[in-house]
Amino acid sequence: MYRCCRYYGLEGVAGHEGDAAFSVEVNHFTFGPGCLREAGSHARSLGMHRVALYTDKQVRDLPYVATVKRSLEAAGIDVAIYWECEVEPTDRSFKAAAAFAQEGRFDGFVSVGGGSVIDTAKAANLYASHPDDFLAYVNAPIGQGKPVPGPLKPHIACPTTCGTGSEVTGIAIFDLLEQQCKTGILSRHLLPSRALVDPDVTHTLTPAIVAANGFDALSHALESYTARPHSAKVKNYEGFDGARRPMNQGANLWSDMGAREALRLIGQNLVRAVNDPDDAQARGSIMYAALVAGMTFSNAGCHLPHGMSYAVSGLVRDFKAPGGYPQDAPMVPHGMSVVLNAPSVYRFTGEAAPERHLEGAAFLGADVRDARPEDGGEVVAAKLIEMMQAVRFPNGLNAVGYSEADAEALAERAFPQQRVIQNAPREVTKTTLAELFRGAMRYW
Numbered sequence: 504m505y506r507c508c509r510y511y512g513l514e515g516v517a518g519h520e521g522d523a524a525f526s527v528e529v530n531h532f533t534f535g536p537g538c539l540r541e542a543g544s545h546a547r548s549l550g551m552h553r554v555a556l557y558t559d560k561q562v563r564d565l566p567y568v569a570t571v572k573r574s575l576e577a578a579g580i581d582v583a584i585y586w587e588c589e590v591e592p593t594d595r596s597f598k599a600a601a602a603f604a605q606e607g608r609f610d611g612f613v614s615v616g617g618g619s620v621i622d623t624a625k626a627a628n629l630y631a632s633h634p635d636d637f638l639a640y641v642n643a644p645i646g647q648g649k650p651v652p653g654p655l656k657p658h659i660a661c662p663t664t665c666g667t668g669s670e671v672t673g674i675a676i677f678d679l680l681e682q683q684c685k686t687g688i689l690s691r692h693l694l695p696s697r698a699l700v701d702p703d704v705t706h707t708l709t710p711a712i713v714a715a716n717g718f719d720a721l722s723h724a725l726e727s728y729t730a731r732p733h734s735a736k737v738k739n740y741e742g743f744d745g746a747r748r749p750m751n752q753g754a755n756l757w758s759d760m761g762a763r764e765a766l767r768l769i770g771q772n773l774v775r776a777v778n779d780p781d782d783a784q785a786r787g788s789i790m791y792a793a794l795v796a797g798m799t800f801s802n803a804g805c806h807l808p809h810g811m812s813y814a815v816s817g818l819v820r821d822f823k824a825p826g827g828y829p830q831d832a833p834m835v836p837h838g839m840s841v842v843l844n845a846p847s848v849y850r851f852t853g854e855a856a857p858e859r860h861l862e863g864a865a866f867l868g869a870d871v872r873d874a875r876p877e878d879g880g881e882v883v884a885a886k887l888i889e890m891m892q893a894v895r896f897p898n899g900l901n902a903v904g905y906s907e908a909d910a911e912a913l914a915e916r917a918f919p920q921q922r923v924i925q926n927a928p929r930e931v932t933k934t935t936l937a938e939l940f941r942g943a944m945r946y947w
């Protein structure tokens with residue numbers, strides 16, 4: 504039997520067959536300084552004549568929206584701007600964006616902004632292209648989990664932050680207000696048709712935003728690298744169909760390649776990119792790493808640090824992040840809510856795949872010459888803590904307003920995130936989650 508490396512032995516789960524194959528789906532992307540000016544020619548080549556340009560009120564006054572709009576108009580394309588995307592999108596803001604798309608009868612979509620804006624454009628495009636009840640396409644069990652029936656209208660995604668990778672994922676995340684939970688829509692049809700990734704956008708990001716974005720990208724890569732191997736995922740998806748293999752299929756040979764490169768770039772550049780806003784080379788490297796990490800987790804899936812992050816951001820009381828984040832409401836930025844869980848998680852998951860954790864630390868630049876493989880979880884946790892300190896990050900969940908008394912409530916809120924929790928390399932119960940939250944309260 505073919506076995507490419509030990510991690511991908513076909514162990515499966517007793518009595519079941521593991522999935523021996525994996526599928527990779529990536530979209531067309533362009534990376535490089537000034538590439539936002541190519542928006543018009545890409546739109547023309549995709550057959551667009553009248554586009555909806557999605558952005559938000561933070562981004563609309565930056566030069567990037569004007570650059571993209573000018574390029575589209577110079578190519579003879581009509582542009583209607585929608586700038587009411589919300590920073591933490593909700594079903595309400597997705598529906599409003601979809602109504603704009605339906606009324607405008609557009610033949611293409613362009614998004615200019617962070618992950619929230621790009622996710623909103625994906626959802627608007629979906630409901631304008633294949634109208635249905637809002638919950639129809641939302642992940643089960645919260646929604647109906649109905650497969651998206653076919654391709655959407657073309658969408659060009661132009662990220663203005665360097666973390667989410669949304670420009671290369673088939674995922675749109677939002678808060679479902681009625682049930683007070685974070686959920687999403689997942690489909691390869693949500694992958695934007697093109698991504699224009701211009702590292703010049705990082706010049707206007709504050710150090711705090713680069714830090715949170717960079718740690719989000721780091722986590723996408725490290726969670727993909729330490730995720731349960733695809734070959735251990737039980738092939739019992741209802742009516743398993745190779746053409747519909749889930750994109751969060753677990754770690755695989757291809758995602759390993761992306762994770763290695765993203766971790767290497769982030770290890771070499773993140774601290775410099777945060778501490779020196781004029782270091783264009785370091786910031787550009789983080790932008791590229793975020794792109795690569797986005798493709799990586801889109802084809803492998805995240806696990807516990809992301810699964811736990813939704814509880815950390817959802818139960819926030821009064822924390823407001825300094826350094827350029829909106830101050831109108833309490834919020835833990837996404838990258839922060841993820842990486843604050845990470846050292847505690849890797850101390851726990853290390854046991855399941857010690858070499859992978861040690862390799863992760865080495866890709867990030869840790870000296871592992873004297874480390875024993877069985878210490879992999881602790882070594883990668885220590886490297887993450889060192890990086891968090893180097894960019895003056897909060898020292899754990901205590902610093903964003905939580906105490907050990909909140910661990911059970913956080914676990915209760917995180918547990919329904921089974922899609923990502925089941926991608927972890929170890930079994931996780933609610934009790935485990937509470938322990939992991941307790942371990943994330945204070946690192947130094």
Ligand SMILES: [Fe+2]
Nearest residue numbers: 667719837841
């Ligand atoms: Fe993320």
